Amino acid sequence: MANIHLLRSVLAPESHQQLWTRPTGLLIPRSPTMTPISDAFYDGLGGWALEQPCIWRLSKQDMEFCGFIMPRGKEPTEKEKEDKQFDHINVLEFVAAILNIWIAVRYLMLQPIRNAHIIMNVLADNTSALSWMQHAARTKRPAVRNLARFLQALLTHCPLPIRLQGKHLLYRFLLAPSWGSVIEQAPPTPDRSKPCRVPRALLSQLARLLRSDANEEMSATAMMRLWTLELEFLPNGWRTSSLMTSLSGSSHPGKRFHS
Numbered sequence: 687m688a689n690i691h692l693l694r695s696v697l698a699p700e701s702h703q704q705l706w707t708r709p710t711g712l713l714i715p716r717s718p719t720m721t722p723i724s725d726a727f728y729d730g731l732g733g734w735a736l737e738q739p740c741i742w743r744l745s746k747q748d749m750e751f752c753g754f755i756m757p758r759g760k761e762p763t764e765k766e767k768e769d770k771q772f773d774h775i776n777v778l779e780f781v782a783a784i785l786n787i788w789i790a791v792r793y794l795m796l797q798p799i800r801n802a803h804i805i806m807n808v809l810a811d812n813t814s815a816l817s818w819m820q821h822a823a824r825t826k827r828p829a830v831r832n833l834a835r836f837l838q839a840l841l842t843h844c845p846l847p848i849r850l851q852g853k854h855l856l857y858r859f860l861l862a863p864s865w866g867s868v869i870e871q872a873p874p875t876p877d878r879s880k881p882c883r884v885p886r887a888l889l890s891q892l893a894r895l896l897r898s899d900a901n902e903e904m905s906a907t908a909m910m911r912l913w914t915l916e917l918e919f920l921p922n923g924w925r926t927s928s929l930m931t932s933l934s935g936s937s938h939p940g941k942r943f944h945s
Contacts, residue, residue: 688831692839692904711803712849718807722790723855724782725811726775728757732868733786738793740882740917742785742932743868744889751933752886753893754778773896777830779812781892783819784837785884787850792917793882794846804848809855816852832895836904843909865920883918883934 696706724733730749734741746756757763757772766772787808794804810816818825818834825831841850869879891912918934 688835692835695905696842708847708849709803712805712847716803716805718805718851720790720794720804720806721809722783722786722806723809724779724786726778726782728760728762728772728775728778731778731782731785733782733789734879735786735790735793738790739880740789740793740919741869741879742789742882742884743865744785744884744933745931748889748931748933749778749893752889753897754781776812776814777833777896779810779815780818780830780833783808783810783815783852784833784840784892785888787837788840788888788912789882789884789917791844791846791848792913792915795913796917804846806848806850808850808852810852811855813854816854819850819852829896832898833892836892836895839904840909840912843906843913845910845913881920881932883920883932885915885934888912888915889933 720735720737722733722735724731726732728746730743730745732741732743750756755772757766762772787806790806808816808819814825818830819837821834825834841848865881916934920932
C-alpha cells in the first residue's frame with residue numbers, strides 16, 4: 687500500500703510532468719559518468735567516487751548519535767546476534783550506498799556544466815544492498831523496504847536525470863589513523879580528494895526509517911528539501927587530522943572540526 691501511495695502521489699495532476707520524462711540517452715548502454723564506491727564496517731561507514739573529489743567517513747559514534755544501533759565491539763557478540771540488538775552489516779552497507787548516491791548527485795548539482803545523461807554505476811561489496819537498491823520487494827523486512835522506498839522517492843524527485851545501476855565489488859578499507867592514510871587507500875588521484883560532510887538531517891532520517899513501522903513522509907516537498915541540504919567540505923588541515931568523521935551539525939563530544 688505504501689508503494690501504491692507513492693506511485694499515486696507522482697501520478698497526481700499537480701505532479702511535475704518532467705517526472706515522467708527522461709533523455710533517450712539514459713536508455714542506451716554506455717560507460718558510467720559517475721562511479722560512487724561505498725563500504726561499511728561495524729566501526730562506521732565511508733565512501734567516495736572516482737570522478738569527483740568528495741570522500742567521507744562516519745564513525746561508530748556518529749551512527750549511534752543519529753539513532754543507529756551498533757554492536758558494542760568491532761563485531762556483534764553471540765547474544766547481540768541472538769537478540770538482534772544491532773543494525774545488520776547488510777543494512778549499513780545499504781545506508782552507505784544511499785549516502786554516497788546523495789553526495790555524488792549533490793556534487794554534480796554544484797557544477798556549472800551538467801551532463802544531461804548521467805549514468806551512475808554504484809559499487810559496493812554487498813550483494814544484498816545492491817539488490818535492495820533496485821528491488822525493494824526482495825526482502826520481507828519492513829525497515830529495509832522503507833530504505834528502498836526512500837531511495838526510489840529521492841531519485842524520483844532528483845533535480846538531475848540519472849540512471850542508477852549497481853555492481854558488486856570486492857573491496858575493504860584497511861584501518862587508518864588519519865584522513866591522509868584514508869586518502870592513500872582511496873582514489874587514484876589523492877591530491878584532489880577532500881572530505882565532505884554528511885548532513886545530520888539525512889543520516890537521522892535514514893535511522894528513523896529503520897526504527898519506525900509507520901511510513902515516513904516521502905512527498906515531493908520532503909524529497910526536494912533533502913536535495914537543498916548543503917554539501918560542505920572540511921576546512922584546511924583535514925589531511926593530518928585524527929578526527930575521522932564527516933558528520934555535519936554534530937554536537938556530541940569529540941566531533942568538532944579543527945583546521
